[in-house]
Amino acid sequence: MLPEDEQRQLQEIEQALCRDDPKFGRLMRAIDPRLRYQRSLMRALLGVVLGAGLLPAGVVTHRVYLPSAGVVIVELSLVWAVVSWRRYARIRPARSRAGTKPATGTKRRSGQTGRARMMQRMEQRWRRQEGNGGQPPCSAT
Numbered sequence: 001m002l003p004e005d006e007q008r009q010l011q012e013i014e015q016a017l018c019r020d021d022p023k024f025g026r027l028m029r030a031i032d033p034r035l036r037y038q039r040s041l042m043r044a045l046l047g048v049v050l051g052a053g054l055l056p057a058g059v060v061t062h063r064v065y066l067p068s069a070g071v072v073i074v075e076l077s078l079v080w081a082v083v084s085w086r087r088y089a090r091i092r093p094a095r096s097r098a099g100t101k102p103a104t105g106t107k108r109r110s111g112q113t114g115r116a117r118m119m120q121r122m123e124q125r126w127r128r129q130e131g132n133g134g135q136p137p138c139s140a141t
Contacts, residue, residue: 037088044084047077 018025051073058066 033091037084041084044077044081
């Protein structure tokens with residue numbers, strides 16, 4: 001994720017582009033995946049409401065197919081909502097962790113993966129063992 005100042009600069013650039021070329025701005029907003037998945041989620045929730053409305057309507061009118069259709073619509077809409085929610089959560093920007101401190105004893109290096117940090121810790125332990133004559137650091141000799 002970008003730092004706050006770079007994110008602000010990016011937003012300013014996007015706003016300037018939208019002011020200069022409104023058609024391009026509309027096009028860019030239209031293909032924003034977050035908006036697409038949010039709209040998809042809203043449609044799925046609307047489907048759940050409509051399907052749930054068919055259930056009592058079928059009971060009142062004594063039509064067997066209405067509650068059946070309602071159940072099918074609710075189930076499909078819920079599946080659609082879950083899929084949309086997962087996709088939205090995957091691309092949603094992470095919340096800013098500004099102002100939070102790492103736990104004591106841990107150092108977060110930007111740009112390093114967990115695997116790279118683990119390898120560094122293993123190398124440091126290896127070097128310490130070599131410095132102790134090959135003895136583990138906790139052994140009593």
